[in-house]
Amino acid sequence: MLSREDNELICRVGPGTPMGNLMREYWVPALLSKELPGPDCDPVRVMLLGERLIAFRDTLGRVGLIQNHCPHRGASFFFGRTGECGIRCVYHGWQFDINGNCIDMPNEPAESDFRHKVKAVTYPCVERGGLVWTYMGPRETPPPLPDIEINMLPEDEIAIIPSYVESNWLQAVEGEIDTSHTGFLHFGSIQPEDVEEGTFLHYTVKDRAPKYSVVDTEYGTMYGAYRPAKPGYVYWRIAHFNFPFYTQPPEGALGHSVIMNAWVPMDDTHTMSYVMVRKGKSETGRPARLPIQGDSEKYPDMHVPMLPNTSGWFGRFRPAVNATNDYLIDRDVQRNGDDYSGIQYLASQDRAVQESMGGIYDRTQERLASSDVMVIRVRRRLLGAARALAEKAVIPPGVDNPEVYRNRSGGVLLPEGADWIEDTKELRQAFVEHPEIAEQQPQP
Known part of the structure; x- marks a missing residue:
């Protein structure tokens, strides 16, 4: 049997937990590729390692995994509009790409550069074998995917x-x-x-x-x-x-x-x-x-x-x-x-x-x-x-x-x-x- 402390350590996977940090060292299956059937399709809610995320496929067919709440005022990206190579929050129109960059801020003055100072949390994704894999860890360059036959x-x-x-x-x-x-x-x-x-x-x-x-x-x-x-x-x-x-x-x-x-x-x-x-x-x-x-x-x-x-x-x-x-x-x-x-x-x-x-x-x-x-x-x-x-x-x-x-x-x-x-x-x-x-x- 495990001690109470060890049982908590081994089971809890949220951000900042020892086991959660361990799992974030690896690429993790996030969802099936077919759950995002085509460019600019409907977003999907994904709960992963205790984090609420929104998966979407952009106009070029690339998969993004972005934080649930828009960095502006916290509305969920699940209700967002996909298109133009990003996902756009319907609250005020702020748009973000698969890398979390704010690429449009239409309710701000045209001369404003504020969008360059705002970034959403996103996790890199790759597709292989019918799965969307994501890396949620600390490395700038993720490790290789595992050679799972x-x-x-x-x-x-x-x-x-x-x-x-x-x-x-x-x-x-x-x-x-x-x-x-x-x-x-x-x-x-x-x-x-x-x-x-x-x-x-x-x-x-x-x-x-x-x-x-x-x-x-x-x-x-x-x-x-x-x-x-x-x-x-x-x-x-x-x-x-x-x-x-x-x-x-x-x-x-x-x-x-x-x-x-x-x-x-x-x-x-x-x-x-x-x-x-x-x-x-x-x-x-x-x-x-x-x-x-x-x-x-x-x-x-x-x-x-x-x-x-x-x-x-x-x-x-x-x-x-x-x-x-x-x-x-x-x-x-x-x-x-x-x-x-x-x-x-x-x-x-x-x-x-x-x-x-x-x-x-x-x-x-x-x-x-x-x-x-x-x-x-x-x-x-x-x-x-x-x-x-x-x-x-x-x-x-x-x-x-x-x-x-x-x-x-x-x-x-x-x-x-x-x-x-x-x-x-x-x-x-x-x-x-x-x-x-x-x-x-x-x-x-």
Whole structure:
């Protein structure tokens, strides 16, 4: 468990906080490119690291991210007029470009040079892989973007699934790096005899208490969760935490699966999730819900339904299955054993437990066990990096070394006694194709 002081330090991300300052050292996903569909389109409200910002696309197609309040009298730029390579406050017509320069002040005398003395806070933006990235840190020249494989592929090969999570960012990250919950929350009602022998799912439900090996890396932390497989072999689930808030879950076969999940803090108690996967047989590369025995028509394999977006600060990409309807839990399905949780969708199952902890869970109340070793190690790394930056100005891991993000995750069978780190080195390398891997191992 964490002390109260450490729990506050690791969870709070607003301006001036140690963890907020750490995250501002990195490029951060701000929104999807398609949310700004064309030059001079409607502005979008964006809550990011505790700051209220307005995203807009100018006449040349460039993206700007500007402070919410006009520097003149504080009216919101959300109501602004886009055009003429800027955004114009409708209160008095002051216009600003994507760099925060005031380029027109029509209610002042023509001979006035006052506009040259007024500047709005803006953050530089770049687009890559369907995402708008922004740098909110102190450097005049930002660091390079991270070499995240999935974000560097052609856009037609990428599926991005955005989703609003009503909890602190760390609860979402910790849910993703906790591999033992898979055999319960998601697969708890599936028995070994219900699935094909030799599949990853078979090994998972046959032994729901894996052992762990965890190591620190240049980019964060890596774990290998292992359990017995066919005679003479061990099934390994290898996954990563990447600074400051990325996870690569062990979905699919190691060497074939290309995935990265970003858990971007909107503020201390709201998170925007971006699941980025390489398109495959399904749009997302992952099942929207897990298989159950029984009525497949009642629980179809489909995406979590979403509510229509609104223009509010927390109005984007909200799941229709949420706390207000108890995540549509079906107690009959839960009781009769068709589904362990009784909640239909995989993502909704995760969201239900993470959001049920509250906005920021009081980790002084935890009782951690051996299965929480990855959670413990990641917390130590985050706290250590935040304190090193605050106290000694040590640049956090990966900021200036984009190549350290070139990793893959997934499941793999290794002979008993194998060195899991050395023997998976090639399979864990990004941008290396292994066409034979996809057909070797049946997937759940």
